[in-house]
Amino acid sequence: MKWHRAGALAALVGLSGCMHAGGPAAPNETQYQALSRRLQTEVGADQVQIAQLEGRLKVTLVNQVLFPEGAWVLSDQGKQTLDKLIPTLTEVKTGPIQVDGFTDNVPIGATMRRTFATNWQLSSARADAVVQYLQSEGVDPNLLVAAGYGDTHPIAPNTTPQGRAKNRRIEVTIVGD
Numbered sequence: 001m002k003w004h005r006a007g008a009l010a011a012l013v014g015l016s017g018c019m020h021a022g023g024p025a026a027p028n029e030t031q032y033q034a035l036s037r038r039l040q041t042e043v044g045a046d047q048v049q050i051a052q053l054e055g056r057l058k059v060t061l062v063n064q065v066l067f068p069e070g071a072w073v074l075s076d077q078g079k080q081t082l083d084k085l086i087p088t089l090t091e092v093k094t095g096p097i098q099v100d101g102f103t104d105n106v107p108i109g110a111t112m113r114r115t116f117a118t119n120w121q122l123s124s125a126r127a128d129a130v131v132q133y134l135q136s137e138g139v140d141p142n143l144l145v146a147a148g149y150g151d152t153h154p155i156a157p158n159t160t161p162q163g164r165a166k167n168r169r170i171e172v173t174i175v176g177d
Contacts (some may be wrong), residue, residue: 004047005092011148017135022055024053024110026030029052029059031088031128032050032052032057032058032139032175035050035059035084035085035088035089036050036088037077038082038085038088039059041048041082041084042061042065042081042084046060046062047061047062047064047065047067047081048060048061048081050067054173055176056113056173056174057173057174058172058173059080059085059168059171059172059173060170060171061169061170061171062165062166062168062169063126063168063170064129064165064168065078065081065167066078066081066082066126066170067129069127070086070109070112072115072116072122072125072126072129073129074129074130074133079133082130082133082134082137083137084132084169085172086134086136086137086138086139087131087133087136089139090138090139090140091145092140092174093138093140093142094121095140095142095143095144095145095174095175096142096143096144096145097134097136097139097143097145097172097173097174097175098103098125098145098147098171098172098173098174098175099130099131099134099144099146099147099171099172100127100143100146100147100148100153100168100170100171100172100173101118101122101123101124101125101127101130101146101147101148101149101169101170102123102148102149102150102153102154102167102168102171103122103150103151103168104151104154104158104163104165104167104168104170105119105145105151105154105158105164105167106158107119110123116168118150119150119151120149120150120152121149121150122148123148123149123150124147124148125148125149126147126170127146127147127170128146129147130146130170130172131144131146151167154167155167
């Protein structure tokens with residue numbers, strides 16, 4: 001079961017949103033280069049990855065750059081990092097802009113369990129927090145979609161601290177044709 005939030009919730013990374021006869025244009029090299037320049041420090045510190053995929057541009061941010069450990073409220077550093085995405089995202093005129101939250105497989109601790117019963121709920125709250133911030137900074141809310149996946153889509157084994165850290169992440173994907 002995937003939790004999707006759309007509409008009033010805002011999103012993250014963006015493209016220029018140029019149109020052509022077939023619909024929205026795919027993310028382009030210029031957008032990729034602009035994001036790479038703005039996020040150079042974070043990419044160098046292995047906190048952010050930017051990838052061009054077929055018809056998509058995806059920015060992956062490790063949770064530690066966005067949220068204090070065990071939290072779902074954006075940190076000041078997280079807001080500063082997202083601020084570097086906003087010039088690109090506000091140019092997007094077609095979408096969607098998908099913000100996905102992920103966690104590791106460590107169960108929610110007793111204190112946090114009062115707020116979130118599962119990692120799925122935590123991942124959704126983090127994706128929502130990013131979307132709400134992006135919307136508050138001018139990203140078109142009609143293009144934004146937030147989803148939480150909990151621990152269901154790991155990108156690394158959850159058997160080591162390093163693997164679990166990679167799995168705690170937010171992905172912002174701009175979808176073209």
